[in-house]
Amino acid sequence: MNIKEALISALNSIRANKLRASLTLLGIIIGVFSIIGVMTLLDALQKGIDSGLSQLGTSTFQVQKWPATFVSGPGKWRKYEKRQPITIEEGYRLKDLAVTPKYIGLEDWSGGKTVKYGSGQTNPNFQMGGVTTEFLPANNHTLSEGRFFTEEEVKSTRHIAVIGMEVVDKLFPFTSPLDKEIEIDGTRFTVIGVLTAKGENLGQSQDNIVLIPLRTMDKIYGVRKNRSINITVSAYSKAQLDETQEEVIGLMRQIRKVPPGEENDFEIWSNESLVREANNFTIYFKYGAGVISFISLIAAGIGIMNIMLVTVTERTKEIGIRMAIGAKRGNILTQFLFEAILLCELGGLIGIAVGIGIGNLLGSIFNFPVTIPYDWVAIGVIVCSLIGIIFGTYPAFKAAKLNPIDALRYE
Secondary structure, X not given: OOHHHHHHHHHHHHHHOHHHHHHHHHHHHHHHHHHHHHHHHHHHHHHHHHHHHHHHOOOEEEXXXXXXXXXXXXXXXXXXXXXXXXXXXHHHHHHHHOOOOOEEXXXXXXXXXXXXXXXXXXXXXXXXXXXXXXXXXXXXXXXXXXXXXXXXXXXXXXXXXXXXXXXXXXHOOOOOOOOOEEEEOOEXXXXXXXXXXXXXXXXXXXXXXXXXXXXXXXXXXXXXXXXXXXXXXXXXXXXXXHHHHHHHHXXXXXXXXXXXXXXXXXXXXXXXXXXXXXXXXXXXXXXXXXXXXXXXXXXXXHHHHXXXXXXXXXXXXXXXXXHHOOOXXXXXXXXXXXXXXXHHHHHHHHHHHHHHHHHHHXXXXXXXXXXXXXXXXXXXXXXXXXXXXXXXXXXXXXXXOOOHHHHHHOO
């Protein structure tokens, strides 16, 4: 019996035992699905992060009190909590002293806001930001209509606002919002401008914002515990980014009186640092998914071996007949080994298809791009073949070693 005949015989055997084959497939499908599904989602997440973090621009970075990603452990978090807030005065001091930046914008954000106009109101998930005139160029925003704040308005406490497109869609679907009064936390603001829509980034809307002058924000909400502004800095080009960062870090240390030799009491956010942190974050999920999948596949392999052993026992008489009409031990071994490999590969392919589909479906919730983790697909196919060989070898050898006479007498 050649390989082609062994393959056909194995397929016929699988068709003849559909229930047993289905139960065998299930374990492999679950094992492969778990790893491919997670890796597809993480791959989509990674691509979404790589494209989404471009919101800062390749020559832009931020100075903040808090780290870019969550830091585990109460001890580590207290380290950042103990830092003094970055104040508006420190931000303006940096603007006065810095030479290399193209823009330095100050921002103070507060979330969970409800915007009202007339009898209508938004959901309580809008962001309110007190900003300076550099906000638009530093954050890659533009205006669709109206105007932005002047320097005098930023330093004053005028109740004026520039709103995102989601506010327009919810409160002004059929009319221009310019010169209309909106209300937030009981305070009224006159709309003077509308931001151009930017859509979502990493599953978060960039259009559900309301901007007001920085000093107005400070007057209304005052200084609260741990309240700290963000400083957005743009270099003239990507080539000058490192030089600009070095100057800003040195000036911030000077302004905040950080002693020589001590670490910075502020954080620098940039595209590179955020991508690096994201990679460090997702790698733990990859390891976890790998461990879970390994355990699942080993369990599935053991299940395949047990079912194949039962199959050998149930088909003992069939094996005896085949040997009696000329089948060699090698033919029997090849057939049962092929059955095990085919079951593993079939289950693997189903698991790969389902994993890719579910992974991308979950990714679509956050508007992540559709992706196929080709490297993990290849690994999945190889691993399934190895499991079929490793766990199918013993049952195949047992079938091949049967005595033809004893097999024919088996009832």
